[in-house]
Amino acid sequence: MMKKVLSVLSIGLYLMVFTACEESEVKPDPASQDQNPSLDAVAQDIAGLLNEGESFNAFTSILEQQTVGIKLAEVLTRIESNPKEGSSFSNLKASARFYDDKLKTGDAPKVVEIPEVWLYKPEGTTSINKKDVLVAYPPAGKESEWTKVKAYTLDRKVVYLDPNAEPEVPVIVVDNHGFEAFKVEVSYINKQLKEAGFQKKMVSSNSKGRTAATGLETTKLDKIRLNDDEEPWISGSAEVYAVTSGIRNSSNEAEVAVIPMYYLDKDDKDYYPNQVMLFWDDYAYQAANIQLFEKDDNHNYQDMVSMLVKELSALAGTLSGQTWITALGTIGSAIVDALPASFWTNDDDYVDSFYTIEKNRYYTNYYGARGNAKVNMSPYFIPAN
Secondary structure, three states: OEOOOOOHHHHHHHHHHHHHHOOOOOOOOHHHOOOOHHHHHHHHHHHHHHOOOOHHHHHHHHHHOOOOOEEHHHHHHHOOOOOOOOOHHHHHHHHHHHHHHHOOOOOOOOOOOOOEEEEEOOOOOOOOOHHHOEEEOOOOOOHHHOOOEEEEEOOOOEEEEOOOOOOOOOEEEEEOOOHHHHHHHHHHHHHHHHHOOOOOOOOOOOOOOOOOOOEEEEEEEEEEEEOOOOEOHHHOOOOEEEEEEEEOOOOOOEEEEEEEEOOOOOOOOOEOOOEEEEEHHHOOOOEEEEEEEEOOOOOOHHHHHHHHHHHHHHHOOOOOOOOHHHHHHHHHHHHHHOOOHHHOOOHHHEEEEEEEEEOOOOEEEEEOOOOOEEEEEEEEEEEOO
């Protein structure tokens, strides 16, 4: 989540850099080799588009209605424009089409990239002035090593922002590893877990595709609050997901699924998702684990699922002789251990663990093992049609 700290020094640095760059045209920057060149081009084209005709009002009004990122392609289809060949609009359409075509190859890509945009507005901002707006994108590399964020004024002049201090002007952020890419990644992860033998059925967060004679017994997440999740402001809303795990059969084989929690984007805020987390017909015993993680842009989903499969496969021959409750704890620990320290850019990527959640039990103001997440959960029966 975004830090709520903006020091006087940071403000001064921002104003100094902004003023110094105000008269500078965009030139190749040798120090920007660690930046993402594809996002850099898209950011420049967005700046150019917003500086043309009536595009600014149409574009920003769409973003102001969003709580998370929205596909760039969708924004382009919703704004009125009569672009000329080679214009910013045409360039952006071509970029969106390029990434869309990459996902239509049939094979699961190693990296999912979907350009999306969202609007950062300083607290207390009521209206957006065109002259103040910047267009930026997240830097490459580890968050802990970010020292500056490259941004463009609408006339395509470069300014640099502090990644850890919220700017005092509106910023349109473009990213290709955000909310929209996350949705696709979750689908691929569950598909690969199923292919590896760790799911009886393709997982979703609802009852579609599941059948039972009288209905489904589930555990529902009624309320959740995160205490701390300090993301740089440029990273936008967090993409939090749950890894659920349990015992599938008498041999103590693991059943594992990934469930997205798209709504959970800010700390110190109560959410009431009414989201089914555990389907008890997936498990042989009446207890399961729920572990929360935040998606890290610096590691692709293929790395994550490969490490999970490797660690869980190594457990396969060792759990058979254990009691089921011991095996359940071993599986939960393995899910965290599967992702080595090098996977995380900061401690907040691993959010919390709720071990041994029992069927038919209510949980009220219940903290996870790390004390970082607090939940209310309840049994929930879904009758068959």
